[in-house]
Amino acid sequence: MTDRNDFISREKFMQELMRYKKGSVSRRHFLGVTGLGLATSVLGATLGRQAMAQTNIGDRVVLASWPNYHDPADFDSFKALTGAAVDLNVFGSNEEMLAKLQAGGTGWDVFVPTNYTISTYVELGLIEPLDMSLIPNYDPASFDPRFAGPGTVDGKIYAVSKDWGTTGMATNTANNGGKALTSWKEFWDMTQAEFSGRTTVHDYQLTTIGNALKYFGYSFNSIDPKELADAEKLLLAVKPHLFAITSDYQPAMRNGDAWLAMCWTGDGKQLNRDMPEIEYTLGKEGGEIWSDFYAVPVGAPHREAAYALINYLLDPAINMKETLFHGQPVADARVNAMLTPERLADPILYPAADLLSALEFGAAQTLTNPDRAELMARFKSA
Amino acid sequence: MLVLPLIVVFVFSFGERGPAGGYAPAFSFDNFLNLGARWAAFKNTMVLAPIGTLACLLIAYPLAYFLAVRASPKWQTMLLILVIVPFWTSILIRSYAWIFLLGGKGLPSLIAAMGLGHIQLINTPFAVLVGIVYGYLPLMVFPIYVSLERLDKRLLEAASDLGAPPMNTFLTVTLPLSMPGVATGCMLVFILLMGEFLIPAMLGGGKVFFVGNALVDLFVQSRNWAFGSAVAVALVLVMLITVTAYMRFTRRWAGGRDDISLM
Amino acid sequence: MRLYALAVYLFLYVPIGIIVLFSFNAGKAASQLQGLSVQWYGKALSNTFVVEAFQNSLVVALTSSILATVFGTMAALALQSVKGKSRALFDAMIYIAVMVPGIVIGIATLIAMVTLFDLVNPALKALFAGAANAPQLGLGYGSLIAAHGLFSMSLVIIIVRARISGMDRSLIEASADLGATPWGTFRQVTLPQIAPGILAGFLLAFTFSFDDFIIAFFVAGSNTTLPIYVFSSIRRGVTPEINAIGSMVLAVSLCLLIAAQSILRRKADKS
DSSP states (O other): OOOOOSSSOHHHHHHHHHHHHHTSSOHHHHHHHHTGGGGHHHHHHHHHHHHHTOOOOOSEEEEEEOTTOSOHHHHHHHHHHHSOEEEEEEOSOHHHHHHHHHHOOOOOSEEOOBGGGHHHHHHTTOBOOOOGGGOTTOOGGGBOHHHHGGGEETTEEOEEEEEEEEEEEEEEGGGTTTOOOOOHHHHHHHHTTTTTTOEEEOSOHHHHHHHHHHHTTOOTTOOOHHHHHHHHHHHHHHGGGEEEEOSOOHHHHHTTSOSEEEEEHHHHHHHHHHOTTEEEEOOTTOEEEEEEEEEOBTTOTTHHHHHHHHHHHHSHHHHHHHHHHHOOOOSBHHHHTTSOHHHHTOTTTSOOHHHHHTEEOOOHHHHHOHHHHHHHHHHHHO | OOSHHHHHHHHHTTSBOOBTBBOBOOOOSHHHHGGGGGHHHHHHHHHHHHHHHHHHHHHHHHHHHIIIIISOHHHHHHHHHHHHGGGGSOHHHHHHHHHHHHSTTSHHHHHHHTTOOOOOOTTSHHHHHHHHHHHHHHHHHHHHHHHHHHSOHHHHHHHHHTTOOHHHHIIIIIHHHHHHHHHHHHHHHHHHHHTOOHHHHHHSTTTSOOHHHHHHHHHHTSOBHHHHHHHHHHHHHHHHHHHHHHHHHHHHHTTTOSOOOOO | OHHHHHHHHHHHHHHHHHHHHHHTBSSSOSSSOOSBOSHHHHHHHHOHHHHHHHHHHHHHHHHHHHHHHHHHHHHHHHHHHOOTHHHHHHHHHHHHHHHSOHHHHHHHHHHHHHHHHHHHHHHHHHHTTTOTTOOOOOSSHHHHHHHHHHHHHHHHHHHHHHHHHTSOHHHHHHHHHTTOOHHHHIIIIIHHHHHHHHHHHHHHHHHHHHHOOHHHHHHOTTOOOHHHHHHHHHHHOOOHHHHHHHHHHHHHHHHHHHHHHHHHHHHHHHO
């Protein structure tokens, strides 16, 4: 792992932040050195607000999220500002998060559900409608409704938009004559041939089953028993040729064990940034487009800190740092206004319109459908 | 009290999956009829657990023999302690070290550098076996060491004085007398292996699946508590049958002696 | 023979060596050495979550092993006086309990607890109607201690029973003949004889609980124990901080082991 902060190192940022807090440097100096100056206008307002809002929110906040999804430096600065340390728990699938919440006693304050799961969480009474007065940084008008919309159920906001992205594939082109794969057909066929023993797929029913369904041209969200049976046949045939079934495939891609991975936008961007020979592409048959959210589970033990953390992460200046770190696009126009034109034209983050239009959002039915759950479990235990 | 949890699992195994996952009360044998869907996990466990036990035994026996019979008394305790020390770091961290050692940058790159070509070690049954042997070796060494240590050394001397070749002495005197230790060690390791989850999860990359992994999946991913309970009941039954059979067998083998116990 | 032993020790210690080596890594990577530093030890020790996880592990291990030892010993003694058919039944039950894998204990406790909470929590809510914070039960310390205690109790029973069966019964009879009360006999004759078994059972129970991952994974709720913390760190992307934690646990247990060894030796020298 390399230090992946785009502006300054975490330590340096903390130093500057402490100096700023002690008053030994001016705000302008602080913003200038840390690179946050880009966002001076917005930040000016929010930093002031946060400094004022430094009431006691406790010493911790527990966050359940995904692999490679947050800049640790932002947690450090959150702790410096509020005194609350972020306890990060990482999960590889929405099903796993749901299972934990259903069993109860998770102790989570904030977690990161994907668009298609939110209506189920609301139905099961597992998440609370957000108190928007505690998240002043959330400005509904500046969020793209396509990505922020699923957070609202029955007119109430239960979850606020974190970022969005796609599910495609990362190819280490050095092992494929310089070419990246461009379809799910190739993905599954080549896994059984040239890439045998070199491919990873997600430990996640939605994408692994969904992209197997795309091989046959079925809907990514299908729960049709016949179509699922076809997908299962394909998955079972592919299984002996896989390197691993895991949602945390960056280490294997980086050290050369894996050459091809079912991959989310941000991981694709992070891999490509450090190793340009790894390219991220979408399957031309389609696949998944998704958006992730911040939500607060019912009975969150550190509720105040939960809201403070969400509000902090949605601060456009911080959100910009986050998106530059994790490499997923965000739905907030205020953040996009601060990004460079090159960034906004990055084909990994913003794929061409014809590729994008073929993608599907995950459907709520896939989360609770017993057949898909059992298919995934059978595939793994085969 | 001791069997209470088992009763709960037993009751749940006749239920069904709730609409969003979890458990809904019902009475049916569907879960048991569906056990075939986890056949591969049971097969994996039933193959790899005995092989793992055997591998442990084969590696542990000569070491225990060396420690009990050959090592100089001055070093004996020290060497014994050295066997348990690795046991004191979390199995998680130790398995993690093996992820590195067996991964592309570890042993395989060494093998490739020697010109022997590419070979994948991590995420294979072999990697899981290495993890198993590494994790459970001390549990095998100790019981065998204890039984060899108790062995009357004069018997060995007598045998060699009478001109018996060392191999014969070993086969006719040492080995039979150390059988209780071997049986205990094997039992201990086998029982723990049957319920193993961590080692295959870490070194198998989701590709080498034990019943334990299938169970975790059923509770933590697909949220089918009823079916999960049925799998758990089946696992306990399989263990009871194999272990009982094993005890009968070893007891007869050891000449009806009664000193083979679980501990 | 000696070479063979050496090879086995190498096998045992190369991974440990790697753990310790990387704990001194100056860089962030857990697989690429970039100079030496002790910074990760500082980071681990000043990380509240690590310290807390360690405390949780200690509390859970102590409580559950004490409970398991007390109840396990009592059960073992009580079983002595049970004879005939019911004795065979109890024996079979213990036999089964020992056989049940930890993972099944974890699942069973999870199911039992969640079912219990579903029954009790609405009642609590009704009882405290109007109160802002009605007490609600959930997974946590209680369920974890119960599960660990349950699992190690069968270990304790077996160990203590082995000790009891090796005990000299005539002493107890002699004590009774000499007019000692049953309690007196127990305290002055039985207990000293089975004490080593009790101690061994306690140590085994403690070690098991301290190192357990799988049961805690199911029933710990929001209480993080050290193995759970390490597991989630590995998923978070490993930094040498974990290696530092592992090395410290290793160092501490080594010290304890050496201390215990020297105390035992001194005792042996005296007698």
